[in-house]
Amino acid sequence: MKESLLDILRCPLDKHELELENATYADTDGDTDAAEVVSGELVCTDCGEHYPIDDGIPNLLPPDMREESPA
Amino acid sequence: MKESLLDILRCPLDKHELELENATYADTDGDTDAAEVVSGELVCTDCGEHYPIDDGIPNLLPPDMREESPA
Amino acid sequence: MSVREEFDDWATSGRDRGMEERHWHTAKHALARIPVEPGDTVLDLGCGSGYAGRALRDTKDAGRIYGLDGSPEMAHNAAGYTDDEQVSYLVGDFGSLPFGENTIDHVWSMEAFYYAADPRETLAEIARVLRPGGTFYCAVNYYEENVHSHQWQEKISIEMTRWDREQYRDAFRESGLYVAEQDTIPDREITIPAEAEFPTQNWDTREEMVERYREFGTLLTVGVAP
Amino acid sequence: MSVREEFDDWATSGRDRGMEERHWHTAKHALARIPVEPGDTVLDLGCGSGYAGRALRDTKDAGRIYGLDGSPEMAHNAAGYTDDEQVSYLVGDFGSLPFGENTIDHVWSMEAFYYAADPRETLAEIARVLRPGGTFYCAVNYYEENVHSHQWQEKISIEMTRWDREQYRDAFRESGLYVAEQDTIPDREITIPAEAEFPTQNWDTREEMVERYREFGTLLTVGVAP
Numbered sequence: 001m002k003e004s005l006l007d008i009l010r011c012p013l014d015k016h017e018l019e020l021e022n023a024t025y026a027d028t029d030g031d032t033d034a035a036e037v038v039s040g041e042l043v044c045t046d047c048g049e050h051y052p053i054d055d056g057i058p059n060l061l062p063p064d065m066r067e068e069s070p071a
Numbered sequence: 072m073k074e075s076l077l078d079i080l081r082c083p084l085d086k087h088e089l090e091l092e093n094a095t096y097a098d099t100d101g102d103t104d105a106a107e108v109v110s111g112e113l114v115c116t117d118c119g120e121h122y123p124i125d126d127g128i129p130n131l132l133p134p135d136m137r138e139e140s141p142a
Numbered sequence: 143m144s145v146r147e148e149f150d151d152w153a154t155s156g157r158d159r160g161m162e163e164r165h166w167h168t169a170k171h172a173l174a175r176i177p178v179e180p181g182d183t184v185l186d187l188g189c190g191s192g193y194a195g196r197a198l199r200d201t202k203d204a205g206r207i208y209g210l211d212g213s214p215e216m217a218h219n220a221a222g223y224t225d226d227e228q229v230s231y232l233v234g235d236f237g238s239l240p241f242g243e244n245t246i247d248h249v250w251s252m253e254a255f256y257y258a259a260d261p262r263e264t265l266a267e268i269a270r271v272l273r274p275g276g277t278f279y280c281a282v283n284y285y286e287e288n289v290h291s292h293q294w295q296e297k298i299s300i301e302m303t304r305w306d307r308e309q310y311r312d313a314f315r316e317s318g319l320y321v322a323e324q325d326t327i328p329d330r331e332i333t334i335p336a337e338a339e340f341p342t343q344n345w346d347t348r349e350e351m352v353e354r355y356r357e358f359g360t361l362l363t364v365g366v367a368p
Numbered sequence: 369m370s371v372r373e374e375f376d377d378w379a380t381s382g383r384d385r386g387m388e389e390r391h392w393h394t395a396k397h398a399l400a401r402i403p404v405e406p407g408d409t410v411l412d413l414g415c416g417s418g419y420a421g422r423a424l425r426d427t428k429d430a431g432r433i434y435g436l437d438g439s440p441e442m443a444h445n446a447a448g449y450t451d452d453e454q455v456s457y458l459v460g461d462f463g464s465l466p467f468g469e470n471t472i473d474h475v476w477s478m479e480a481f482y483y484a485a486d487p488r489e490t491l492a493e494i495a496r497v498l499r500p501g502g503t504f505y506c507a508v509n510y511y512e513e514n515v516h517s518h519q520w521q522e523k524i525s526i527e528m529t530r531w532d533r534e535q536y537r538d539a540f541r542e543s544g545l546y547v548a549e550q551d552t553i554p555d556r557e558i559t560i561p562a563e564a565e566f567p568t569q570n571w572d573t574r575e576e577m578v579e580r581y582r583e584f585g586t587l588l589t590v591g592v593a594p
């Protein structure tokens with residue numbers, strides 16, 4: 001995912017903003033605007049819930065609908 | 072035209088309400104709700120402009136666009 | 143010539159019924175899309191023979207229908223085609239609609255909008271009379287992308303507005319209407335003669351006629367009052 | 369079974385591409401109607417292979433496209449079909465959209481809305497994320513009037529909502545959306561075998577198949593945020 005997606009993404013539970021943690025990026029020749037996040041976590045700035053980013057795709061299912069994917 | 076049309080009709084010039092004058096009605100067996108106005112005039116309650124009803128059809132053209140129809 | 147003079151002539155020579163027949167091919171598809179609920183009030187701008195409002199009464203149980211036309215002869219013809227007490231016709235001009243604010247649920251107009259002397263003024267008038275959430279279904283065959291319509295202006299003395307698709311959307315928004323949809327509706331019904339019959343009186347080539355009807359058809363722009 | 373389990377399976381067995389091919393017949397006509405302006409942000413709910421958003425990028429120069437799907441495998445497949453940096457896919461549920469208020473210009477959904485566990489909650493979520501004047505194009509083949517779709521529920525473990533046309537309009541309005549349009553879009557492209565080939569595996573009679581595709585087609589309801 002693009003880091004700019006954070007502008008409009010919200011926690012599905014309480015609609016508060018999310019912060020990116022433990023991000024790893026795809027190689028983008030130093031162009032950080034275009035930075036493609038490959039993995040990491042989105043953390044709700046209010047409730048603290050964590051949402052994983054797998055293979056560049058954020059999983060924003062409410063936690064009770066999320067099942068861990070096999071490694 | 073039906074008299075109930077007066078509920079939503081307005082003077083095209085200043086959008087004020089209109090009043091019906093000199094009305095003649097089609098024969099409707101005394102049912103005044105269904106009263107069909109055949110001729111008469113609609114008069115603006117604000118500017119006093121007159122709009123003719125011919126053959127049951129009100130002519131609400133702005134006066135400068137209206138031409139008298141031949142008798 | 144005035145709208146009245148031009149179109150009174152059309153009405154007395156029976157062109158109202160001819161237009162009804164041809165316009166119906168695409169108009170019916172646009173009319174079917176309008177979310178008219180039973181009892182809704184519909185205003186038909188430039189109603190001609192008045193077929194559109196009568197169809198909405200029949201198919202969607204619309205409440206009151208008002209057909210407005212600048213030509214008294216058109217309005218009189220239209221009135222003569224129905225006994226329905228819920229349908230009324232009146233003479234008026236697109237530039238100053240004789241209705242109060244928020245009095246109309248849906249405005250329909252087929253092949254008439256571009257005759258407005260000032261189309262932006264007409265849009266503002268439509269936005270004024272529509273209730274919040276009310277729709278304006280504006281259908282035109284005369285528009286910029288339809289190159290085969292360009293020469294129509296030569297045949298009529300009233301100045302016609304030839305917007306392209308984007309100009310319609312922009313003008314709707316400038317008047318305060320939301321744009322909910324824009325589409326071209328093909329005319330799949332008009333008979334297109336076989337190749338060998340071209341050129342015809344109106345068409346040089348079959349390709350042009352196919353493009354005019356099957357591709358360009360009728361441009362529909364749908365606005366919604368906020 | 370959960371949405372995830374059901375549709376992950378569909379995705380890994382390639383059904384995402386099969387749906388794309390079949391749904392495209394009607395979806396393209398609905399997509400063409402959306403008044404997307406260059407730069408607009410579009411959210412595709414239940415994006416499957418993600419074809420709809422990619423088409424809006426290509427044809428209308430949409431800005432950002434977000435494809436949301438409850439199945440991680442669907443979202444991963446969709447991401448694999450494009451290199452376009454303006455197109456993103458994410459995993460989420462129709463019941464709680466992970467977007468802020470007024471962040472989306474248009475919401476699109478094809479053959480997915482009725483899987484929502486609570487469709488009214490989903491409509492409220494859509495109304496929340498749309499900017500004023502933004503549209504929701506909701507296209508479904510599974511609906512009450514389409515009697516040929518009724519048995520689809522037996523083939524899937526997720527409960528499906530089978531509204532009729534009026535229920536769609538009413539529910540949109542209850543959620544605060546204006547209804548701008550409702551229409552059925554025929555599928556004119558699917559091949560319907562000759563009379564002699566019926567019954568087929570799926571159809572008893574040719575008439576039924578014609579009715580299903582050429583008449584009932586896809587039900588489109590268009591909402592506009594106030």
Ligand SMILES: Nc1ncnc2c1ncn2[C@@H]1O[C@H](CSCC[C@H](N)C(=O)O)[C@@H](O)[C@H]1O
Pocket residue numbers: 145149150158161162165187188189190191192210211212213216234235236237251252253254257258259
């Ligand atoms: N400025 C104006 N105000 C009111 N009516 C107008 C007008 N300019 C043109 N018209 C009317 O618009 C109509 C256009 S012809 C289309 C008629 C009908 N809607 C149909 O589909 O067949 C004519 O009847 C004409 O009299």
Ligand SMILES: Nc1ncnc2c1ncn2[C@@H]1O[C@H](CSCC[C@H](N)C(=O)O)[C@@H](O)[C@H]1O
Pocket residue numbers: 371375376384387388391413414415416417418436437438439442460461462463477478479480483484485
């Ligand atoms: N509650 C829910 N939340 C998010 N996505 C859901 C969902 N229920 C179903 N879906 C998704 O909706 C899709 C329906 S299949 C339709 C896919 C695509 N729109 C097309 O036209 O082909 C599936 O990919 C499924 O995973």
